[in-house]
Amino acid sequence: MSLHSDSTQKSDSDNSRDLPSGENLDRDARALYDALNQLIRVHQFRDRDRICGYDLSVAQCYALETLVHQGPLRLQGLASEMYLDKSTASRVVDALVRKGHVDRIADPADRRAALIRPTVQGEALYQTIRADLIAEERAMLEGLTPDMRRAALTLIRQLTQAAHRRCGPGPRP
């Protein structure tokens, strides 16, 4: 089951002053890699299962979420937000249109372009899914003290920032 017996379990008692900070950093990087790996996998599969219960794929749900949060977007904008090729984004939107969760409307500023917009039904569905996933998160947080919850938030945001800065914040080629 749990395969994080990898290493770094007895690391609590070591002291930074005895080790060059580079080695500590290496060890922490390894540990963080493994820890994040696990976290990401668990969440990925959890989300997939949850979302599938609503007849949406994860990508579709992510697209819907992006549209709900950001308002109407062009295809290219949606693709950039999702780190996807525009062709893939186009097909994801196709699926959402077919299911009635978004629609394409003409962009008054450019007749080539279309704005993609969640429908009322789509917005409601997203809120339902979000509530469901948040309830999961809530249950998870119940085991932590308020202070730890707060610290977790800060740290996760910092990690995201750091990763974001490193691997390209915006749209990709």
Add this chain to the structure above:
Amino acid sequence: MSLHSDSTQKSDSDNSRDLPSGENLDRDARALYDALNQLIRVHQFRDRDRICGYDLSVAQCYALETLVHQGPLRLQGLASEMYLDKSTASRVVDALVRKGHVDRIADPADRRAALIRPTVQGEALYQTIRADLIAEERAMLEGLTPDMRRAALTLIRQLTQAAHRRCGPGPRP
């Protein structure tokens, strides 16, 4: 376990400045949901790009990693570890065999079964990818103090544990 497990932490007031812990929990859950969402997405896409540079898909890399960490596994065992259907796992293994990163050997204990095992080449490839991803993590951590790095690790592990407990720790049907 029911909700409100840690209420009555401090004096509850009806003021929005001093929320009852249940409401704090709701708000933290929402915030954590969004923060984790972002973290997971950034990492997901980063990993995909990195791994693709080595002519491996993410699933293939995950399978290889599982086999390197756990040693030879049967198909069913690998599928369980990856939360996948055995048919999907079978095809992932096919791809890895085609590329020479794993091979199937007969299981002496059961002639129906095959043990899947990384080849020397596969193990080397995984170590290369791992080193690459860890280097990414290391660069990310450089902006954090050692204390924060430690705290991040602890928290991520706890969140993983909590998620794991909640959404089924082991293999799925």
Add this chain to the structure above:
DNA sequence: TAGTTTAGTTGGTACTAGCAACGTAAATGA
């Protein structure tokens, strides 16, 4: 031994994802 269960593969379907090649519309330039 016959019937059942288990291990893994294969067929079928749908989604994900990127690249390349379109058609159309806008922007640019001579």
Add this chain to the structure above:
DNA sequence: TCATTTACGTTGCTAGTACCAACTAAACTA
């Protein structure tokens, strides 16, 4: 103005992801 270039989105192609269901073969069981 008209031709070229650039941009927006769709579609064809290929490969990978993922499930269910049907199948073969081996192992267990009655």
